[in-house]
Amino acid sequence: MNIQMKSKDDYRPILIDLGCGNKKYQSSVYKVIGIDLSDDSDADLYISAFDLPLEDESVDYAYSRHFIEHFDIENLEKLFSGIFRVLSQGSTFEIIVPHVSCISAFQDPTHKSYFTRNTFYKLQYLGFKVTETRFHWFRKPYKGRFPIVVKFVDYMLNRFLFLERFSPCIGGIYEIRCLMEKNNSMLDKSFTPGKNLNY
Ligand SMILES: C[S@@+](CC[C@H](N)C(=O)[O-])C[C@H]1O[C@@H](n2cnc3c(N)ncnc32)[C@H](O)[C@@H]1O
Numbered sequence: 001m002n003i004q005m006k007s008k009d010d011y012r013p014i015l016i017d018l019g020c021g022n023k024k025y026q027s028s029v030y031k032v033i034g035i036d037l038s039d040d041s042d043a044d045l046y047i048s049a050f051d052l053p054l055e056d057e058s059v060d061y062a063y064s065r066h067f068i069e070h071f072d073i074e075n076l077e078k079l080f081s082g083i084f085r086v087l088s089q090g091s092t093f094e095i096i097v098p099h100v101s102c103i104s105a106f107q108d109p110t111h112k113s114y115f116t117r118n119t120f121y122k123l124q125y126l127g128f129k130v131t132e133t134r135f136h137w138f139r140k141p142y143k144g145r146f147p148i149v150v151k152f153v154d155y156m157l158n159r160f161l162f163l164e165r166f167s168p169c170i171g172g173i174y175e176i177r178c179l180m181e182k183n184n185s186m187l188d189k190s191f192t193p194g195k196n197l198n199y
Pocket of ligand 1: 018019020022023036038041048049050064066067
């Protein structure tokens with residue numbers, strides 16, 4: 001049975017935060033639905049993100065921070081397939097993951113996928129078009145003593161994209177943020193979103 005997310009007295013667009021943990025997306029613009037398996041999380045739905053009990057095209061924005069790196073490509077295809085189904089046409093899936101150059105991408109033994117900027121372009125066959133990428137040299141919001149240096153390095157990394165190659169020389173890029181827009185024309189016809197639902 002599908003959950004009804006829109007209510008009569010709340011007309012805000014729906015945002016789902018997949019694997020929200022204890023840092024659920026904060027917004028007054030969206031009605032935020034946190035999704036997580038863990039009882040210790042701030043989730044509104046304690047379910048697997050692989051099995052979304054939501055109507056087709058009922059979601060206006062999907063968000064996941066430090067979540068999808070926990071899955072291999074086979075499971076990423078299943079995850080994206082479910083998100084493709086519930087997102088409305090043209091809506092955005094915002095993804096934040098550790099960058100492959102950062103030690104934190106490897107220190108967690110449960111990580112199974114590693115990301116560069118180009119990785120997101122290679123995932124477009126799942127029916128999403130990359131509309132924006134952004135490198136964060138340090139975790140946002142930066143609370144250290146050198147905000148001007150961090151701002152400058154962030155600027156350089158995002159202005160001169162070839163610098164990504166040399167990011168290990170500056171201790172790695174902490175994370176990458178990517179906006180992907182649901183777009184049918186990006187679909188590889190050999191891959192059908194929805195076919196692997198109920199994983
Ligand atoms: C590294 S935490 C990230 C939490 C939060 N997004 C953040 O930025 O701090 C990953 C979260 O994903 C949740 N999780 C793992 N597998 C999941 C699944 N299949 N469905 C939903 N949540 C899942 C875990 O319980 C955990 O809270």
